[in-house]
Amino acid sequence: SDPDLVERARAARAALGSRAFVLGHHYQRDEVIDFADVTGDSFKLAREAAARPAAEFILFCGVHFMAESADILTSDAQQVVLPDLAAGCSMADMAAINQVEDAWEVLQDVGIADVTLPVTYMNSTAAIKAFTGRHGGTICTSSNAEVALRWAFDKLDAAGGSLPSKVLFMPDQHLGRNTALLKLGMSPADCVVFDPRKPNGGLTDAELRDARMILWRGHCSVHGRFSERNVTDIRAAVPGINVLVHPECKNEVVEAADYVGSTEYIIKMLDAAEPGSSWAIGTELNLVRRVARAHPDKQVHYLDSTVCFCSTMNRIDLPHLVWAMESLVAGRTVNRIVVDADDAHWARVALDQMLALPG
Ligand code: 13P
Ligand code: SF4
Numbered sequence: 289s290d291p292d293l294v295e296r297a298r299a300a301r302a303a304l305g306s307r308a309f310v311l312g313h314h315y316q317r318d319e320v321i322d323f324a325d326v327t328g329d330s331f332k333l334a335r336e337a338a339a340r341p342a343a344e345f346i347l348f349c350g351v352h353f354m355a356e357s358a359d360i361l362t363s364d365a366q367q368v369v370l371p372d373l374a375a376g377c378s379m380a381d382m383a384a385i386n387q388v389e390d391a392w393e394v395l396q397d398v399g400i401a402d403v404t405l406p407v408t409y410m411n412s413t414a415a416i417k418a419f420t421g422r423h424g425g426t427i428c429t430s431s432n433a434e435v436a437l438r439w440a441f442d443k444l445d446a447a448g449g450s451l452p453s454k455v456l457f458m459p460d461q462h463l464g465r466n467t468a469l470l471k472l473g474m475s476p477a478d479c480v481v482f483d484p485r486k487p488n489g490g491l492t493d494a495e496l497r498d499a500r501m502i503l504w505r506g507h508c509s510v511h512g513r514f515s516e517r518n519v520t521d522i523r524a525a526v527p528g529i530n531v532l533v534h535p536e537c538k539n540e541v542v543e544a545a546d547y548v549g550s551t552e553y554i555i556k557m558l559d560a561a562e563p564g565s566s567w568a569i570g571t572e573l574n575l576v577r578r579v580a581r582a583h584p585d586k587q588v589h590y591l592d593s594t595v596c597f598c599s600t601m602n603r604i605d606l607p608h609l610v611w612a613m614e615s616l617v618a619g620r621t622v623n624r625i626v627v628d629a630d631d632a633h634w635a636r637v638a639l640d641q642m643l644a645l646p647g
Contacts, residue, residue, distance in 0.1 A: 421638035
């Protein structure tokens with residue numbers, strides 16, 4: 289990075305001192321991670337934001353839904369800043385609140401709404417988190433999706449409906465399917481994909497009634513590009529290689545891999561790996577490069593060399609971070625993320641439910 293910019297970043301960070309706390313998601317650029325007080329996966333960062341009541345400013349180096357969650361979990365007096373407002377998430381954009389409300393009406397018309405709970409991935413708008421809270425569901429991340437699903441099914445089973453209990457899992461169909469099949473032992477026949485652009489989600493009433501997992505038709509454009517072929521190719525090229533992927537990958541990729549887990553899990557796996565061992569990692573490139581640099585004694589490969597960065601995570605760069613910090617030093621809050629009070633209340637109910645899950 290430009291040394292002048294690094295110097296300005298250091299000066300602004302020092303001037304803010306303990307008034308500011310900088311959170312950095314693992315997919316952020318190195319130049320940004322260098323200024324993070326804490327790095328983490330989306331679960332850890334939500335907890336870290338909630339645990340900093342004394343910080344006047346939370347600078348969130350990540351994407352919009354993460355900053356919204358930080359605003360919901362912090363006090364009204366604390367200000368959450370996203371250094372570039374264009375840092376969104378294409379997956380979160382795949383579920384709009386009006387589509388979700390329409391989908392719920394479909395479930396009501398089919399007579400299954402009272403045996404269904406929403407389990408919503410962190411990668412969603414605050415409005416959808418609020419919908420989840422209003423309907424008694426929970427938020428989950430890739431590190432607690434299994435516990436969240438077990439909690440939801442236990443709650444529904446205890447209520448004893450006459451039809452099979454169901455989860456409406458939004459917006460990532462892959463995380464929902466992977467968790468149901470790999471962790472809960474369900475079969476593909478238990479899962480249906482609800483397409484919000486089609487009448488009745490593109491499903492028959494009978495398909496909806498029989499389903500256990502109603503998966504929203506959403507996906508991550510970065511992880512969606514890994515293929516089963518990538519796994520076979522790297523195994524052929526590097527015998528004995530360990531394949532480690534994020535659960536946002538398609539089911540055939542996760543099935544073919546050796547290990548699956550969140551960004552934090554990926555880092556911990558490499559920390560614990562034997563020197564000399566080989567790893568192929570299927571997740572965003574900034575993280576894989578950093579992991580490779582941290583472990584020169586291990587062979588770290590990218591699962592597919594053509595897959596690129598998460599372009600929206602990459603929107604946060606040093607110039608934006610410097611601008612945000614210097615503005616705060618000058619007494620101007622820029623790019624503040626504020627969730628409206630009613631949504632914030634109900635989204636908090638759903639986020640608190642997640643934070644209260646066991647484990
Ligand atoms: P993690 O919760 O594993 O950090 O994942 C967040 C994300 O956006 C993955 O694409
Ligand atoms: Fe969203 Fe995928 Fe980027 Fe994660 S990697 S922020 S899910 S687009």
